[in-house]
Amino acid sequence: MQEFMNWEILTTYATFVTVVFMVVEFIKELKYVKKIKTKYVSFLVALILLTITNFALHTFHVLDITLYILSAISISLGANGLNDFNRKGGIL
Numbered sequence: 131m132q133e134f135m136n137w138e139i140l141t142t143y144a145t146f147v148t149v150v151f152m153v154v155e156f157i158k159e160l161k162y163v164k165k166i167k168t169k170y171v172s173f174l175v176a177l178i179l180l181t182i183t184n185f186a187l188h189t190f191h192v193l194d195i196t197l198y199i200l201s202a203i204s205i206s207l208g209a210n211g212l213n214d215f216n217r218k219g220g221i222l
Contacts, residue, residue: 137186147208177202
């Protein structure tokens with residue numbers, strides 16, 4: 131692996147969920163962010179990252195914004211599930 135993080139890495143669902151989880155965990159205690167429910171913060175983070183990733187990879191299309199929103203919901207739910215899993219101590 132030559133690089134730790136690049137735009138192509140963010141094209142897989144599992145990696146994207148992990149990155150959204152990391153960013154949300156990092157920012158959720160900020161003054162104005164902690165007033166927003168975590169599930170909405172994770173959705174916004176996912177949508178922003180998804181949009182930026184598509185711009186960076188030159189695959190952004192205005193017509194796809196609906197798909198970005200739906201994907202961001204799915205990614206957000208995955209990241210929130212990962213958070214619940216970690217908080218509750220896993221399967222055991």
